[in-house]
Amino acid sequence: MKAADTAGDPMLIVNASPHMVTKQDTGRVMGSVLLALIPALLAGAWYFGPRALLLAAVCLITGLLCEGIWERLMKQPSTLGDLSACVTGLILALNLPVTLPFWMAAIGCFTAIVIVKMLFGGLGRNFANPAIVGRIVLLLSFPTQMTAWTLPGRAFTADAVSGATPLAILAEDALSLPSLTDMFLGRIGGTIGETCVPAILIGGAYLILRRIISPIIPVSFLGTVFVIGCLYGALTGQGGLTMGLFHLCAGGAFFGAFFCATDYVTSPVTRGGRLVFGIGCGAVTMVIRLFCSYPEGVSFAILFMNILTPLIDRYCVSLICKKGNKKNESRQK
Numbered sequence: 562m563k564a565a566d567t568a569g570d571p572m573l574i575v576n577a578s579p580h581m582v583t584k585q586d587t588g589r590v591m592g593s594v595l596l597a598l599i600p601a602l603l604a605g606a607w608y609f610g611p612r613a614l615l616l617a618a619v620c621l622i623t624g625l626l627c628e629g630i631w632e633r634l635m636k637q638p639s640t641l642g643d644l645s646a647c648v649t650g651l652i653l654a655l656n657l658p659v660t661l662p663f664w665m666a667a668i669g670c671f672t673a674i675v676i677v678k679m680l681f682g683g684l685g686r687n688f689a690n691p692a693i694v695g696r697i698v699l700l701l702s703f704p705t706q707m708t709a710w711t712l713p714g715r716a717f718t719a720d721a722v723s724g725a726t727p728l729a730i731l732a733e734d735a736l737s738l739p740s741l742t743d744m745f746l747g748r749i750g751g752t753i754g755e756t757c758v759p760a761i762l763i764g765g766a767y768l769i770l771r772r773i774i775s776p777i778i779p780v781s782f783l784g785t786v787f788v789i790g791c792l793y794g795a796l797t798g799q800g801g802l803t804m805g806l807f808h809l810c811a812g813g814a815f816f817g818a819f820f821c822a823t824d825y826v827t828s829p830v831t832r833g834g835r836l837v838f839g840i841g842c843g844a845v846t847m848v849i850r851l852f853c854s855y856p857e858g859v860s861f862a863i864l865f866m867n868i869l870t871p872l873i874d875r876y877c878v879s880l881i882c883k884k885g886n887k888k889n890e891s892r893q894k
Contacts, residue, residue, distance in 0.1 A: 627679075845861070
């Protein structure tokens with residue numbers, strides 16, 4: 562945009578933000594996220610076998626192909642170098658059961674990359690986390706395959722042993738729940754990347770230390786899940802602390818809090834907004850887990866809060882402006 566000075570000075574050229582240039586660009590950020598996902602991927606491969614790596618490779622390659630072909634058809638410059646398609650593909654893969662057919666995983670990648678991301682203008686313009694929407698579409702389209710969980714412990718054998726996740730067990734019979742130690746270490750059924758909490762924490766800590774993500778959303782998300790779990794457990798006589806820890810380790814709470822809810826594009830920009838966003842994700846997750854037919858609600862909660870992000874940002878920014886105006890008025894007095 563150009564604006565001429567009325568006094569006849571040279572034209573003033575104003576570029577779009579960001580105006581501060583640093584060494585941290587999109588490619589470096591996405592590369593850091595990929596590195597942070599490696600511990601969860603390796604843990605998934607150890608517990609569920611080498612097919613976890615094959616499924617991740619399918620999602621990575623499909624994501625790159627979908628984005629590359631779309632940009633070629635639309636005659637757009639290539640953005641494959643920013644690694645965002647790789648991040649979307651890997652996050653989606655880690656949100657899938659290891660037994661899911663490869664062609665179904667490819668459909669999820671197509672939905673995430675083309676429908677959610679590219680149709681809305683590419684990276685930075687998507688209204689929701691692409692990987693989350695891809696997983697939800699697969700869950701609604703192929704519920705049987707998306708809930709065919711494999712129990713760990715047969716990583717080097719040909720036969721897989723199927724079983725329910727802890728949340729599904731809780732919905733049916735709370736007396737046969739797995740131990741908190743098994744849930745924390747990942748010796749339970751679930752998606753490839755959500756079961757091993759230590760691996761997720763290693764990746765999340767790396768992102769926080771590198772200042773790639775803010776700890777506000779993960780802490781508020783997980784804290785809300787823990788508090789509501791404790792309160793519900795105490796009220797129902799199941800043990801407050803036990804149920805709080807159970808809901809933290811069960812399902813995709815940790816993985817969603819660190820790798821899905823913290824997406825730059827679909828999460829609030831202000832600190833207050835991030836706090837509201839994290840609390841909302843945790844609260845909606847627990848409402849779905851405790852009172853709805855679906856045993857897990859992390860993906861739906863994040864999608865719901867993604868839709869509310871513009872409203873949260875608008876309210877929080879206006880609140881900051883009002884506080885700033887009041888401070889200026891008080892100083893003038």
